[in-house]
Structures are given as C-alpha cells and as structure tokens.
Amino acid sequence: MTISDEAALAAGFDRALRGRGVVAGTRRARTFAEVLLVLPARTASELYWRARAAMLPSIDDLDAFHAAFLEVFGSLGDADALQRLVRTVDAPRREPRDLPKRESLPPPPSDRPADERAAERAPTQWILASSDHRLTDKAFEDFDETERAAMLRLIARVRVAAEYRASRRRRAQAHGDRFDFRGTLRGASRTAGELLRRRASARRERLRPIVFLLDVSGSMEPFARALLQYARVTAVARPAVRAFAFATTLTDLTPLLKRAGDDSLMSAIATSVRDYGGGTRIGAALRAFNNGFAQRGAARGGTVVILSDGWERDDPALVGTELLRLRRLARRIVWVNPHKRHAAYEPLARGMAAALPYLDAFLSGHSLRTLEAVADAIEGRIA
C-alpha cells in the first residue's frame, strides 16, 4: 500500500460517513490515514478498531459508522466476515441517545426555487403588518395555516429569557473585589518596579441553563409547536438551551434546535419525533429526563419549562415523585398548561394535581402575550 492508498481509503470512508449524516471531517480522515501508515491493520478486526478510534465522533453515531464501515471495507475483503465482526464487537451497554436522524431533514430552504419561497412569504408579511395586535391574544390552537406562519415569525419578537449567575471565572475590573497580583506586578515592570496602579478583578456572569420539556401528544401539538419555536429562537440567541419532546418516550431535540434554518423545519422536527400524536406518559418521560440528563447536570442551576395538560396515562404518583427529584436538581420548575387560560379551569387531570405542589410557576402560555409571561417566569419574575 502506498501513502496515497491510505489517504484515498480514509477519504472514501469519510465520504461514506458523511453520506450517512456523520461529519467526521478532514482532520480525522488525515489521522486515520496516518494510523494506517504507522500501525498497519493485519486483520479486519484491527482495521475496525483503528477506524473507530480515529473516525468515530461520538458513540451516538455508532450505527451510521457500522453501515459506512461495511459499505467501504465490505468491497475490499470478505463482506460476510466483516458483517459478523460489526455484529459481535463489544457494543456499549448504554443505548445511544435517541436522536432523530439527520438525513430525515428536508434540503435547506435555499435549494427551493426562489419564486416558490417568495410566493410563500408574500401573504405572511401582509398578515404580519395588518393584524399583529389581533394575533397577540389568540390561542395558538385557533390559528389557521396562514396565520400560523406569521405566528412563528412573531414568536421571534418575544423577549429571550436570560438569567445570570456569578461565574467562577473572573475578569479585570478596576474596582473589582479581588486584588490582581499578576496584573499589578506586570504594570509595575513598566514603571521601574514602582507599584503605581492597583489592578483588581471581578466575577464574570454566566447564563443559567433553560430546558424545555414539551408534550407533543394530540391536543398539545399547536402549543408544543409554538413553544418549540420559542426554544429555537432562544437557542440561537444564547447558549445553554436544550429541548426535549415527549409523549410516550423522551426525544432529545437539542441538536436540531440550531440547525433549523427555516420555519418549515418546525414540521420536520415534528415528524421526526416518532411518537408525535400518541398517548402521554408524563411520569415516565420525567424519569427518563432525570436519569439521563438532569442527574448528570443538564438542569443544574437552571429552569425547566414543562408543557403538558397533565393527562397521565399511567400512575400519576410517578409525576409527583419525579418532580420532587427534579426540584432538587434544577433551580426552578415552570409548568405551562394552555387549559389554564379558561376562567373555569381546575387542575382535575390527576397528573396535573400531583404536579402542582412542586411548581414554582404555573402558567397558560397559550398566546404570544402569555409567552412573554413564560419568559418572565423562566427568570423567576412571576406576575
């Protein structure tokens, strides 16, 4: 094998991975080529582990990696042997995170003909100009198709929630609370060792995380769309935002939040959530979130926003238990239930009744105006 053979092999493998939505990148491909050069693989198994150490970006990408491996190296040698190898490797016990596949996304909006996009935008802007005030108090479920597009754009104008806490990191500040030895001495070296100027530092501030847990089952769907759009807007504007969808199982939407370049992607996110429109298991979803994310620090010091009507299919006691746990892991829990907008609303759903004692704020969040209140509640300012 000459150098170019290894490079070609690595590049081809990178291409195959990319075809399956895994972006390993040129740097990894170069590393892989170098590995093959210094540590030549003698068996299929050796080749597999070399490829995996160099080219696998994350354990979540393992399935795509296996497929690409079979495609590229299956043609080089005994395809059946490779198949067996991929199947028998000591796979991790932990299930990879259940992410929607990237290839299920539609092509970026720029690929569509320009006139089609213009046609879609024109009526929207007209509504936006003429009826902003009318839409402000309208419940998200009462929007028709054309208004909905305008609504998604209007959500971008809702204030982005941002709450800060003191960071352990410091920055230079003339009147900071801690004397800066290093800065002062560096300054002294410019004045012949004379300590003329006192320098000090103060703590920096950090954004507290926000986690959205969205019930996407049946009647919640239009509200989940709106809140997901708000999550998207927030995630683009600031770091430390995560979003999850649940109905029967919990799905992490975080990687899609910032990748979505167009409003039409909202529907792609919706369809890629496998259990969209099914029944609701709130307690089980909360437990999955607590075990897999909150306990590992995803909600620590931050606000968790839960959207649900509280109709629990299983035991409602589990909702209470898991919320109690979440209360210890997060700083604040905000529950959004659109039914609360009705004057006669009472928390009769058993899951809702079980949840109430553990909430810091309980809001309707059903319209653009009440979404502002959700932003306030995330920051702990409750009207």
Place this chain on the structure above:
Amino acid sequence: MPNSIDVDDLRRRLLGAGYVADAGLATALACAVTLERAVLLEGDAGVGKTDAARALASVFGAQLLRLQCYEGLDLAAAAYDWNYGKQLLAIRAAEGSHEHTPDLYADEFLIRRPLLAALGASRPRGIVLLIDEIDRADDEFEAFLLEFLADFAISIPERGTVAAAHPPIVVLTSNRTRDLHDALKRRCFYHWIGHPSVEREIEILRLHLPAVTPELASDVARASAALRERELRKAPGISESIDWAQTLQLLGAERLGAEVFEPSLGSVLKYPEDIATALASASSIIASAGGDVV
C-alpha cells in the same frame, strides 16, 4: 516520531499493570501514543477511565500528572502562575541594595502547574497528562486546550512560547454530562468505555482483589450485570463492583447469599430508590449470581 506501539503488546503490558483493556481501548491508546495525539475516553462514571491513564503511565514508566477540571479552571491553576510574593521581595531587595530591577519573569518566579509541567518531559513518553472530567470545565478552558493539544506548547506573554521537546501522552476523560465541542474532539482519538462483559468483569475483580475467591468474583460480576439490567438511577460501574466484592470479603462471605446481600448493598448502589428496587427483586438477582463459576 518514536517507534510505533503494537496493539496486542500494549494490551499485555496494560494487563501487567493491573488494567484489563479490550481491543478497542488498546487500539485507541496505541494510536494515541504512536501518533503523539490525545485520546478522549468517554463512558459512565466508574468504568475505569481514570485508571486507564494510571495504567498507561505505569506501562511506560512515566510520571502521571493529573488535572481535575471544574468550572472556572483558569490558566493560573491549570498551566502556570507567578510567585508574586517572591517577585515583590526581589523588587524590595533590589531597592535596598540599589541594584537594577531584577528579571521578574525568570524561572525562579515561575510556578509550573500540570499543563506546563507536562511539557517538560526529559525523554519520549516520559509524562502522562490526565485531564480528568473535561466535561466539568467550561468553554473557555476547552478553547485553551485546542492550542495546547495542537502544538503541545503554551504561550506565556512575559516569556514567549514554551514548547515540549517530547510531547506528553495526553488522556482526556469525560462523563458526558455535556457534549464537548467538536473542535476539541477532532483533535483526539475517541473511545467509549462501556460496561464490561461478565467474563471481563470477573477478570478485573480477580486482578484487583487477589484475596477474593473465584466463586465470589463470579457471583459479584453476575449480580452487577443483573443490576445493570434493571431500571436504576445509577447503574453500578466497575469501581462499585470492586467495592462490593471487597465488602463481601470483609463480611466473611464466600458466595453472594441472601444473608449478605442486603447489608452489603450500600457499597454498590448509592440511591435509596435503587436499593429498594434491588431488594424487591433480591431473590432473582441472587439466583442469577449463583451460576457455575466461569
């Protein structure tokens, strides 16, 4: 570049150092050492990520430098700092004796923290730098590591760039409490350490606890595997099953039976809810443990 490391040979030497590595881990480590690049080990808590670095250091007879990460970890704690007290004294002393101001940034005033110290290896593979739980550090520190891992050099404004004559072996570990930036991951070899198979766990237990009988080691490994299949808040890692086997041995047990199951459970499960779950199905866990010795 120094000579390359054979994967199987490294695996054997790791075993000699008391660490059972599978083919994947051994490959990732061998690649990293040979190509002088960092290796990122991810996995649940207690699966032996930190121990891998320790074993690697012992294999190469290298010095192990450990840097525990936390939020707000800055250069003064991670890379270098100046000895301000000494600098001030030097200024005063120079004033008193009417000498020139001394060089305040000479070696004697420099305090070397793990990252800078890791650049000072006197021979190839002389230092293993363990950057532990990198997911606990913040973005700023991750960004700083990019430069460090690319060039094995640190720029000190007062001194210029310090580069390593012999790059250290760098092992990063992450519990995956958050995802790392891809820019950092691209610069590393990657290996996910999963929970071990029963056979491998028995091997690990016997290696770590020579006094534990083969029967007890087998029981503990099987019971741990059974526990991991249940829905727990925190499934036991290898370090927990080692603790468990040790506890059982201290209790004088030769097999994992019902009489020692409950008293020893606190060494392997750390949540009251998990202990309740395990006790509810105690008999089936003990039954799955009591198989024939492998």
